[in-house]
Structures are given as C-alpha cells and as structure tokens.
C-alpha cells in the first residue's frame with residue numbers, strides 16, 4: 001500500500017471540520033430547547049458514521065486505530081481532529097462538550113468551547129490552575145487570586161488547602177461579594193483571576209456578575225464563575241462577558257444521579273495577563289490537548305452520554321423546580337418553627353432585586369405559556385430552624401420523603417445540614433465566612449409535586465411539637481446482612 005501522505009489527511013480533516021463548523025453554526029440559530037435536545041449530533045452524522053442511531057452512541061473504547069502511519073502522525077501531532085486516546089478525546093465526550101458550549105454561550109454573541117472533566121472539582125482545578133503559573137517576566141513574584149468565601153465546601157478546601165497552604169498561592173478572600181470596593185482593593189499586579197460562585201451553595205450569595213467581569217477586564221485578568229446552581233437554563237455568565245464558566249455537571253444538568261461529571265466552558269480569546277497565546281485563543285482546546293492530557297482529570301464516555309441525556313430537558317426541569325421551590329419557600333416562611341427562609345425568589349431576601357436582574361428562564365419570551373421574560377430562582381433554598389442545633393437534627397431526621405443526602409440538583413428532593421456535612425471540614429471560622437450556621441438545612445427541590453414535599457416538611461417540623469415519627473431502617477443496608485432494625 002502506498003502512503004497517502006500526512007497532507008492527504010490534513011485536507012480531509014479540514015473538509016470535515018468545515019462541515020462540523022457549518023453544522024454548529026446551524027444549531028446556533030435554534031432555540032435553547034432545540035440545542036439541548038439535539039446538541040451537535042446531526043442526522044447526517046448518524047447516517048454517515050453511526051448506523052442511523054438517533055441517540056448519540058457511547059464509544060466505550062480507550063483508543064482509536066489509524067489507517068496508516070501518516071494518519072497516526074497527523075493525529076498525534078494534533079494536525080487533524082482525533083480521539084487517539086480517550087484521556088484526551090472521545091466522540092461521546094465530544095457530544096456532551098458540544099452541547100454545553102452551545103448552551104452556556106446561548107445568546108451571548110461569542111464562540112465558546114468546552115472541556116469535560118471527571119467532576120466539578122476537577123473542572124475548577126482545570127480552570128484556575130492554568131493561571132497559577134509563574135510569570136517569566138517576574139520570576140519568584142508571589143501569586144494571588146481574588147475569590148468569594150461563599151463557595152461550595154470542596155472549592156473552599158481546594159482554595160484554602162491545595163492552593164494556599166500547599167502551594168503558597170494567596171487566596172484573597174471577598175467576604176461581602178456585593179461590595180465592589182472589597183473586590184477591587186484586593187487586586188494587584190500579581191492577581192491572576194477573579195472567581196465567584198453564584199448563587200452560592202448553600203447560602204445563595206449573589207453578586208453583580210457584569211460589574212465583576214468589568215472589574216476583572218479593567219485589570220486584564222479573567223473572570224471565572226461557578227454557575228452550577230443556576231445552570232445555563234437560568235443564567236449564562238458568558239452573556240455578561242465572563243471568560244470562563246465551571247459547572248459541576250453532576251448536579252442539575254445530570255439530574256438522574258447516575259454519576260459525577262464536570263465541565264469548563266470558556267469563550268474564545270479570553271482576557272489574561274499570562275503570556276500564552278494558545279491558551280488565550282481557545283482555552284478549552286488548549287486545556288484538552290495539553291494540561292488535561294498530562295494531568296488526566298477526564299470524564300468517562302458512559303457518564304458523558306448519561307449526562308447528555310439529562311441535559312436535554314434542563315430548561316423545563318429548572319422551570320418546574322423553581323416554581324415548586326417558590327411554593328415551598330412560601331409555606332416554610334410562615335411556619336412557627338422556622339427562624340428564616342433563604343431563597344433568592346422571596347422578595348424579602350436582601351439579594352432578591354440583584355438576582356432578579358440576572359436570573360431568568362431562558363426563552364420564556366418565546367414560550368407559548370409565558371410570552372414574556374420570567375424570573376426563575378432555581379431549586380436551591382435553605383431554612384433555619386428555631387432553637388438549637390439539636391432541634392435542627394430532630395427535624396432533619398424526621399424527613400420521610402425528602403432524602404438526607406449531601407447532593408443537589410437531583411430529580412428527587414434532597415436535604416442536608418451543611419454545617420455537619422458539605423461544610424464540616426472548613427471549621428467554624430470558615431463556616432462563618434461562608435455564612436453557614438448550625439441550624440441551617442439546605443433543601444434542593446426535585447420534580448415531585450410540591451404538595452407532597454410540603455406535607456413531608458410539615459410532619460417533620462411537627463416533631464418540635466412532640467409528634468412522634470416512627471421509621472424503621474435495617475441496621476445494615478449491604479446485602480441484607482442483618483434483619484435487626486433501628487427504632488427511632
């Protein structure tokens with residue numbers, strides 16, 4: 001067999017990439033739901049490559065074979081698109097990345113790309129670590145980043161322990177994230193990025209996204225946001241000029257709870273003071289081909305397809321869950337055993353107005369049912385029980401329909417006490433900074449009928465009036481090892 005030559009493959013790849021770009025351009029004309037449902041997988045692709053399969057196939061394969069040495073050389077040199085090895089790329093993962101890039105950049109008027117990771121924490125690490133490198137122009141200069149303290153517990157640990165304690169990279173903490181002076185006063189020439197989570201988990205801190213973006217760009221650094229709680233159905237930071245969005249795909253996007261996944265979505269040509277043109281031009285392509293290839297935080301193809309399947313319905317789910325959460329928040333706030341309810345959707349929440357500027361159900365104005373913009377505040381809320389921490393535990397332990405789990409975004413309602421779970425490791429001081437008192441219960445509302453969730457909360461709160469809740473659980477759940485039961 002005579003050699004085709006590397007150029008032959010490069011030309012063929014250029015034609016294929018042009019076709020893909022055209023297909024993505026067509027998808028960009030569609031509404032959010034259509035993009036969520038179809039993603040970047042087209043009929044043409046199904047018929048040409050996938051036996052007509054209407055659902056994106058799961059390529060459960062570690063690697064790809066090549067026609068000849070020329071194709072292999074072109075692929076490994078990244079001269080043609082390839083899934084040479086699934087740590088770097090894989091078609092199933094590519095479908096998930098494609099849809100998330102389109103959804104996060106929906107209506108933003110920018111081109112974005114996405115790289116999937118094995119978890120939300122890996123997405124955060126992948127997103128921020130690329131900026132925490134030495135500036136060759138200023139060797140040995142200290143590095144810092146400016147980030148809100150009201151962040152997910154895992155993020156708090158990654159920043160406080162892995163960056164600050166272990167690597168001596170200063171985390172300049174923003175405690176009141178609506179105070180723009182506090183943000184700005186922390187920035188200096190060694191600041192590498194601004195980072196914020198909104199609405200934050202669990203305290204629902206919220207800040208002015210656009211102002212933070214403008215501030216970052218004034219200093220030539222990127223604005224990075226964890227937008228997990230909002231999801232692209234309710235808020236898309238790229239629309240306000242953000243450089244990078246991280247998602248714990250695990251949560252609302254991957255609502256069925258089959259697994260863990262994360263994603264970094266970045267606009268092309270982002271702002272940075274790091275001299276790395278390749279990274280600046282297409283952050284996610286760079287991340288995928290180089291740092292993540294070397295560090296290996298990558299997603300499995302099976303999880304990519306399972307997540308992809310849930311992503312199709314994200315807009316409808318966030319709409320229904322937001323409405324139910326509002327109903328439940330209104331029930332709780334008038335309950336005699338409740339000290340307070342924190343939900344951005346409640347008018348009395350001190351950040352309600354600010355959140356109302358940003359949190360909208362995407363495309364509600366094109367929806368026959370609504371026909372105009374509709375604020376939606378998501379399905380994460382928290383409430384504080386009157387009395388001491390034990391009261392809170394008693395109510396929590398009496399829940400019978402709402403699952404006790406350190407999870408959120410599930411199709412089933414789940415609740416946790418953050419002080420003893422998601423936010424236990426950061427200590428009392430850290431919890432104070434993150435605004436997490438011991439009597440706080442975080443509730444993430446699922447797609448059950450809200451009446452049934454209210455009924456469960458009502459009976460659980462009844463234990464504070466002396467009502468007895470009788471539940472029996474097997475002592476060991478593994479394999480029915482014991483028939484002994486716990487009475488409470």
Ligand SMILES: *Cc1c(COP(=O)(O)O)cnc(C)c1O
Nearest residue numbers: 119120121152201228248250261
């Ligand atoms: C859960 C969560 C993370 C971490 O994601 P994993 O997928 O669990 O690694 C990050 N940020 C927020 C807001 C989260 O809720």
